[in-house]
Amino acid sequence: MAKNKYIAIGVIVGVFILFALIQVFKSASYDILQVNSPFEIVVDKNMNGVADDNETMSFNRGCQYITKFEESDKLASKLCLDEYTRYAFAYLTEKYFNDVLLDKKVDISKKDENDIIVSGEKYSDILRKSGFIFKDGKPVDESAYNRRLKQIKKSDYRLYNVKSNKYHLLTCEYGRESHNYILVTKSQMPKGAKPCKVCACSNSKPTHKKPHKKHTNSIKYNPKQPPLVYSKGNIKAFAVDYTRNLVPNRLGITSICNELVKQINSAKSTIDIAIYGYDRVPKIEQALKNAKARGVKIRLVYDIDSSDSNIYAHTKQFAAFVGTATCDKAPSGLKNAHIYTNSIMHDKFYIFDKSVVITGSANLSFTDMSDFNGNNVLLIKSPQIAQIYTKEFEQMYNSKFHYLKEKVTGKENIKVGQTLLSVYFSPVDRIIQKQIVPIVDKAEKYIYMPTFLITDEYLANALIRAKARGVDVRLIIDATNAKNKSSKHHLLRQHGILVKTENYAGKLHSKTILIDDKYTILGSMNFSKSGERKNDENVLIVVDSDITKFFKNYFNYLWNRINDRWLKYDVSAESVFSVGSCSDGIDNDYDGKTDMEDDGCRFKPKSVKH
DSSP: OHHHHHHHHHHHHHHHHHHHHHHHHSOEEEEEEEEEETTEEEEOTTOSSSOOGGGEEEOOSSOBOOOSSGGGHHHHHHTTOOHHHHHHHHHHHHHHHHHHHTTOEEEEOSSOTTOEEETTEEHHHHHHHSSOOEETTEESSHHHHHHHHHHHHHOOEEEEETTTTEEEOTTOHHHHHOSSEEEEEGGGOOTTOEEOHHHHTSSOOOOSOOOSSOOOOSBOOOOOOOOSEEEETTEEEEEOOGGGOOSOOSOOOSHHHHHHHHHHHHOSSEEEEEESOBOOOHHHHHHHHHHHHTTOEEEEEEOOOTTSOOSSTTHHHHHHHHOSEEEOOOOTTOTTHHHHHTSOBOOEEEEETTTEEEEESOOBSHHHHTTOSBOEEEEEEOHHHHHHHHHHHHHHHTTOOGGGOOOOOSOSSEEETTEEEEEEEETTTOHIIIIIHHHHHHOOSEEEEEESOBOOHHHHHHHHHHHHTTOEEEEEEOHHHHTOTTOOHHHHHHTTOEEEEOOBSSOBOOBOEEETTTEEEEESOOBSHHHHHTSBEEEEEEEOHHHHHHHHHHHHHHHHHBOGGGGTSOOOSSSTTSBTTTSSSSOTTSSSOOGGGSGGGTSOOOOOOO
16 A cells, blocks of 8 residues: 555656646747847747837847848948849848748747747748848858849839838838838839839939839729718718728727727726637727726627637737636537537627627727728617627627527617617528528619628529619629639629629728618628628628718729729739738738748739730
């Protein structure tokens, strides 16, 4: 007995030691907050979301890189680079390492604190193989350097200012001083963009051979941007011109983000948040911290997948910060748990003080909160509407998601001022078949849809019927989803319906239908079988001529910004044909390659005929 006792104690001690060793040698994951240079980054070691003084890591091991400043002249001269190539190298270096590092999670091994792991690879190896790093005036990796050189010589880069709609030569000091530029090839320049008057008259031209064919990128420049915010009584509508916001940021200086912050700051007692996931927006976090400090009760419901993770990197941190949070993890012992697990909590709505609701297609992500993605959102000041959303929220907060939820009643034909609103929730309400299709079948003049995707056959067939009876049916769909094998847009085109695939860096993320200057249908639900039958979603059917006309003006503006070429062809989401997609630092087509590393951004396009 004594011997067995000692064996048991030995096993316990051994397990404890093994656990301690694992804790010592395992890596910890942190966010990269700032990229000062390829050799200096700021890592959020204390996980507070702020770049503190002691969080800077240096990796310079006697190496150099080409910069836009004078101190790089010696290196550029030693490499025999002309002025254009030098600046192109400098811009591409900056861009490459921002793409590789910024906002990424990294591991710092306790075995070697002088190195980090990025996407499973040592950063020292990434530096070495990049083609942008030099030692003693020579490329660290000559073959990679030659590939970069070849890329530059085949391209004709410009600095395009997305705010002023002007472009500059790389050597132009005015372009370098701009805070809103993106690096684009000349072939990717939006039609109507104007050259900088100073550098256009300069003799400082690229010295390499220009492409002999002029490529017209598939864009119609329309300077008459419609109003993007519309207020009517207790309702405020938001549209996003994502065609002029080609690079995302975390500043949160957009109308939708500002409205969210305003409502958070105004909340006195409660804030309920139902979001798909969270990708850090510091402005939102600070507002919520302030709300908690003054005693506001904040609750959260969010999505979790079968591997206990979320599509957005900071979701669990956000849930921990809120504290009172519930996810849609399947309850133990649940029958048909696989159906439950494969469904998602896809809502995006907020309830403030049980009297104000904000809802629509915008996720709480930095891409949506910077107007990089196109979304439609409504703010509604109505205790009655808030009560409806609260009933739905309470079910999910109490761990009833998806098919476990019960139908919320008393949510149709509610008057808010002069506007009539009806609220529906998936999956219990079967929104497409029971609500949307009957309205589409009554359409007489037009049906316009700026939508992320359309894969639902019932809705597709209803649109075909509408076209057959003479209704003007037009859709704009997101480029990424044009490659979806289940997409119905090819079927719609075969029946004479006009469908354009958008060709901008961000996603067309709205899920909206506009009918006859009367109906606006919008919300979180994609027009898909999963949106209809599995996921947690919310949809508003708005009966209001003024609101519908507001969104219709935006749709027509967007339609005119996309060339008619894309009525026939489908744009690749990350390619020279998708404006800004090769310069936004985003993997737009989810193939693991970003910007100039993506094959779609590297080939030399043929001229587009119109």
